[in-house]
Amino acid sequence: MSGKPKIQKFTNIGKLVTRLRDDLTGGNQGFVLLYAYNGTGKTRLSMEFKDAGKRKNKGNPDTLYFNAFTEDLFSWDNDLDNDSARYLRLNAASKFFNGLKDLALEESIGGYLSRYTDFIFDIDYDKWTISFRKDEASYIKVSRGEENIFIWCLFMAICERVIDGAESYAWVEYLYIDDPISSLDDNNAIAVASDLAKLLRRGKDRWKVVLSSHHALFFNVVCNELKKEPHKKYFLHRPECGTTYTLRATDDTPFFHHVATLAEIHKAAEGGKLYTYHFNMLRSIMEKTATFFGYDDFSACIHGVEDEVLYSRALNLLSHGKYAIYQPMEMVNDTKQLFRQILSAFLNRYRFALPDILEQPATTSAPIPTLELKP
Known part of the structure; x- marks a missing residue:
C-alpha cells in the first residue's frame, strides 16, 4: 500500500x-x-x-x-x-x-x-x-x-x-x-x-x-x-x-485541489471556526461536482436528503453575500449548525477521500452530525 x-x-x-x-x-x-x-x-x-x-x-x-x-x-x-x-x-x-x-x-x-x-x-x-x-x-x-x-x-x-x-x-x-x-x-x-x-x-x-x-x-x-x-x-x-x-x-493526486478545499472546509466545521466565506467555498465545490456528474444545478448534489429544499435555499442565499476573506465574519451558532448539516449531507452522498492537508488531527469540539440519506 x-x-x-x-x-x-x-x-x-x-x-x-x-x-x-x-x-x-x-x-x-x-x-x-x-x-x-x-x-x-x-x-x-x-x-x-x-x-x-x-x-x-x-x-x-x-x-x-x-x-x-x-x-x-x-x-x-x-x-x-x-x-x-x-x-x-x-x-x-x-x-x-x-x-x-x-x-x-x-x-x-x-x-x-x-x-x-x-x-x-x-x-x-x-x-x-x-x-x-x-x-x-x-x-x-x-x-x-x-x-x-x-x-x-x-x-x-x-x-x-x-x-x-x-x-x-x-x-x-x-x-x-x-x-x-x-x-x-x-x-x-x-x-x-x-x-x-x-x-x-x-x-x-x-x-x-x-x-x-x-x-x-x-x-x-x-x-x-x-x-x-x-x-x-x-x-x-x-x-x-x-x-x-x-x-x-500533487503529481499523482487527480483533482487534489478540489478535495483539498473540501478538506479545509471539513476541518473548519469540525473545529468550530466557520466564517461566512465558507458558504462560497462549499457552493463552488458543489457546482464543480454537479458539472462532473452532468447535473443542471448544484442543488442536485443534495437531492433526496432530509430538508433538501431548506439546504438548497440556504446555500443559494448565504453564498451570495459580500464576504471578504481578508475581513472574515464568523457565522453565528445557528448558521454554523446549518452549514454543518449541509456539508454532512453532501459528504454522505459523495464519499470523498479527504486528505489531511496539515498532517495534524482536527479538533472535535463541534462534530459534524451524520445524516441518514433517504434511498
Missing part, C-alpha cells in the same frame, strides 16, 4: 524560496506549479523569489516576473480636465520595459490581444504612454479586465523576446508567474492558460519557471498542457495565516 504524499513544512518564506529554487536547479525539472488559495501569500512569495536571485547575483536580477506589482507599473491618466484623452502611463524606470522601444513588440502584443478582445492600442515612446481605440472612438478607457489582458499580452511578447535571445533580456534565468488571469471569464482563462503553456514549452531550454494560481480551471489547463514536460506540482498552504508554509506534492 502506497503512503500518502509527504507534506513538507517551512518555518519561513525564505526557506520555501530556497526549496523552489533547488527544485529547479537540482534536477531536470523545468517547471514548478503551485496551487494556493487567495490570501496564502503568493505575491509575496514571488517577490521573495526575485529578491533571492538579486542577493545571489550581487544585486543583478535573474527573474522576470508577472504579479500584482507588474500591473502597478501601469497607471491611468484619465484627463480629468477635458475627459477625452485617456491613456496608460508606463513606469519607464522599470527593467521590465528594457526592450519595449528597441524590440518593436507591437506586432507580438497585437497577435495575442486579438485572441481575447477587439480593441486596438498605440504606444507613444516619447511620452511612455499607451492609448486605446475601438471602432471610431479614440483614447478610450478600457475595462479592468481588458487592461489586465493587455498587460498580460505585453508580458507574453516580452517572453517571446527572451526566447529569441534579445540582449535586453539576457539576464533572465527564471520566470515567476503569479495569477495572471484576474478579471477574466472562464473562456478567456482557458485560452490564456493554453497560450501560456505553449509559450513555456517553446522556451523550456531558455528558462526555469514557477507558476502559482488560485484559479482551479486555469491551473488544471496549464498542468494538462505541461504534463509531458518534467515538472513538479504542489499544493501550497499557509496554516492559519501564520509564518509557516507547507508544500504537498
